[in-house]
Amino acid sequence: MINYLYQEQNWKTQLSDLITDPKELLQQLELSTDQLLSGAILASEQFKLRVPRAFVAKMNVGDALDPLLLQVLPHHLELEDHPEFVTDPLGEKEANQLPGVLHKYQSRFLLTLTGACAVHCRYCFRRHFPYQENLPKNNDWDNIRDYIEQNPQINEIILSGGDPLTLTNAKLELWIKRLESVPQVKFLRIHTRVPIVTPSRIDDEFITLLKNCRLQCIVVVHSNHAKELDPYTIDQLKNLTKHQITVLNQAVFLKGVNDCAEILADLSYRLFEANVMPYYLHVLDKVKGAQHFDLDSAQINQIYTELLAKLPGYLVPKLVREIAGEKNKTPLYGETF
Ligand code: SF4
Structure with missing residues (x-):
């Protein structure tokens, strides 16, 4: 019944009515x-709780260890200091060439058009990123265009975040048209968790926007557990692939959430049901506040060996770590890292 409501309700209404109070979240789940x-309230002062009700509806009532809840509920362990866990683990400030432009890899760069996310994932490596100082304004486009043209190896732009699908279709269209007008740009990638936490975001207007786009479009969603992919979410993801839009998934290896081969295998099979190919399985980035999700390399290797x-083979996501300054994601397996 609850899920049915979220299918009917407009996604903008849903994103304007997020749960931001830990007490309300726990009450909804009868916890x-x-x-x-008390731990949740303290940690939420540093990185606010944000979670859509449609995502909460996928959690088990009465289960304090629900793997979806653990990803979003602030935890007192976030407040501990660990020297290895830092505010900018991927050195993104170094890669920040212009407002909104993070250029780390040769043929592509990230364009961050918003600092807002529908959900605050407690393990997010950008949880300390100063978005407000870094968003491109309308009159920054000329500089961004010049930057692309001065770097002829760039053929792909990745809309990232924050989460680009928190923007209206009109705003997305404005930026997509700008990117389309640069002949050397061939591919448009959209990194988003919104279709997983608010599946109704994949509306007809958005699909038409991508269908009519000159650029080849790839949507990379972010799901960490098969429970996130209920039948409605699967249908919505299929609506993208029906229109020849490639959809891939990246997941993060998280202690207590998906640290088991069985769970990761279920995720891959569920993604495939939605025509989504598993792409990356990221080792946790060592961001301050996320240390309680960390797994050691021996555990990761053992689980990944079981997963293989x-x-x-086509359903095995690549196990990778992003290392600041490297020219690509670093594949991991069978190593101590
Ligand atoms: S949706 Fe993505 S960018 Fe936003 S908090 Fe979660 S992991 Fe970070």
């Missing part, structure tokens, strides 16, 4: 552990 609440044995 009232005092300890859970369980899945056909």
Whole structure:
């Protein structure tokens, strides 16, 4: 019944009515552990709780260890200091060439058009990123265009975030048209978690926008657990692939959420049901506040070895780590890292 409501309700209404109070979230799930609440309130002061009700509807009522809840509920362990866990683990400030432009790899760069996300994932490597100082304004486009033209190896732009699908279709269209007008740009990639947490965001207008785009479009969603992919979410993702839009998934290896080969195999099979190909499985970026999600390399290798044995090759996501300053994501397996 609850899920049915979220299918009917406009996505803009849903994104304007997020749960931001840890107490409300715990009440919705009939969880009232005092300890859970005080830790959540403290940590939420540093990185606010944000979660769409459509995502909460996929969580198990009464389960304090629900893998979807663990990804969004602030935790007192976030407040601990660990020297290895820092505010900018990927050195993104170095890659920030212009407002909104993060250029790390040869043929492509990230364009961050918004600092807003529909959900705040507690492990996010950009949780400390100063978005407000870095968003491109309308009159920055000329500089961005010049930057692309001065770097002829660039053929792909990645809309990233924040989450680009928190923007209206009109705003997305404005930027997509700008990018289309640069002949050397061939590919448009959109990195987003919104279709997983608010699936109704994949509306007809958005699909038409991508269908009519000169650029080859790739949507990379972010799902970490098969429970995130209920039948409605699967249908919505299929609506993209029906129109020849490539959809890939990246996941993050998270202690307590998906640190088991069985869970990761279920995720791959569920993604495939939605015509989505598993792309990356990221080792956690060492961002301050996310240390309680970290797994050691021996655990990761063991789980990944089991995963390789369980899945056909085409459903195995590449195990990678992003290392600041490297020219590509670093493949990992069988190493101590
Ligand atoms: S949606 Fe993506 S960018 Fe936003 S908080 Fe989650 S991981 Fe970070």
